[in-house]
Amino acid sequence: MVTLKDKYSKLINAAKEKKKTGWGKPAQDQDATLTSDIVDLILSEAISNRASDIHLEPMQHCIRLRYRIDGKLYNMLEIVESPEIFLLARIKILANIPTDTVSSRKAWDSRFSMAIAGQQYDFRVATFPTVTGDKMAIRVLNKNSELVDLKKIGLRPETLSVLEQIIQRKSGLLIVSGPTGGGKTTTLYSILGRLNVPSVNIVTLENPVEYQIDGLNQCDINKKVSEDFTSALKATLRQDPDIILIGEIRDLESAEIALRASITGHFVMTSIHANSAIGMVERLINMGLERSLIAYALVGSISQHLVPRICDGCRVPYDIDPSGFNKICSQCGIDPNTLTDKIFKKGKHDIQYMTEEPVLAESFPFYRGNGCDLCKGTGYYGMTGVYEIVEFTEDLREAILNNAPIVEIENIAIMKGFQSMAVDALQKVKSGRIHFDDIYHILLEKIR
Ligand SMILES: [Zn+2]
Incomplete structure (x- = not known):
């Protein structure tokens, strides 16, 4: 079974490789691509794992990613933020939440839509300022979900x-x-x-x-x-x-x-x-x-x-x-x-x-x-x-x-x-x- 961790490592290594060879787009664009690839991976894996909520929690040295699946929280990944990976900022931009330092001192509530595997999903993003940075909880809503009989x-x-x-x-x-x-x-x-x-x-x-x-x-x-x-x-x-x-x-x-x-x-x-x-x-x-x-x-x-x-x-x-x-x-x-x-x-x-x-x-x-x-x-x-x-x-x-x-x-x-x-x-x-x-x-x- 290929885990989220494996897929994440593959993305990071491929990006490193590209940078080393100096092949392709300018470095800055490559970073943006990597960040957005990671966000896509987190969202699509949440869907395929049937997660109802995605938690991104800033810790001392990393961001902890957890999914809530069938009512229980599971540790999925630890992501080290770096100048190359600006995960939280990327999600804030998607959800139209300001990314400046002053704004990040308050809690925000917003949403964005995205198509994943042919289905339209709504992601309800709530941020919460903690001592280690912005915590983020994302509720996954399937817009195509039908009424349950x-x-x-x-x-x-x-x-x-x-x-x-x-x-x-x-x-x-x-x-x-x-x-x-x-x-x-x-x-x-x-x-x-x-x-x-x-x-x-x-x-x-x-x-x-x-x-x-x-x-x-x-x-x-x-x-x-x-x-x-x-x-x-x-x-x-x-x-x-x-x-x-x-x-x-x-x-x-x-x-x-x-x-x-x-x-x-x-x-x-x-x-x-x-x-x-x-x-x-x-x-x-x-x-x-x-x-x-x-x-x-x-x-x-x-x-x-x-x-x-x-x-x-x-x-x-x-x-x-x-x-x-x-x-x-x-x-x-x-x-x-x-x-x-x-x-x-x-x-x-x-x-x-x-x-x-x-x-x-x-x-x-x-x-x-x-x-x-x-x-x-x-x-x-x-x-x-x-x-x-x-x-x-x-x-x-x-x-x-x-x-x-x-x-x-x-x-x-x-x-x-x-x-x-x-x-x-x-x-x-x-x-x-x-x-x-x-x-x-x-x-x-x-x-x-
Ligand atoms: Zn089973």
């Missing part, structure tokens, strides 16, 4: 059917929560892809518009259509929409407009930060929204995380120490043998419950990727989501109206078939799609 975002059939049920509604609010980079946008776009038919009017308010989709009226909130977010939202409502996507709810006022729109004949989708799908109710109450408004508006809530998927080319079973597995089952309230949610009369805070002796599961194999050519040795290929999705049906609405504590709402949901993210994640561990270690901390953090 709802069936392909990693939902198990039972979870998918809950979501399909929710999005058939003509009105109501569907909220997606999860960390930044947790796949919320992909989920929302996949739903829009499903709902995008000529008989409905879809209007979006986004920041920024990441994918342009035919048939949608997409508004980029960055490019100011209006003085502020709230008036932009009000303008959206005057466009006779059936379906509204609001990239992110920012404050109480816009949340209230979104909720009111969803009880007056619109299907509204948005994202708000919350710890769990059902915890969304608490989050909205804490924002200052009326309980009754929440109860009537909220029809669905999705909580999700992205995790790397084990490579199909090198998946192998391995023996684990069962204590981690038992800890997750015990603390998340999962039956370790059936991998289903237990119902508790008391909250998960209950001391008695937390000290309950873990029940050892009948062991099932755990899997990991050993590393092969397909995954370039990482053991992972691509990402998948772990989800929990709740549909707010009549009994849940009543529970919200009756001031029921969140645990009680959760218990009702479980009795109606709700499956927690812990169940989804452990099912995917069992089927060999994801590595247990990659969900361990996600699940521990979710425990209330």
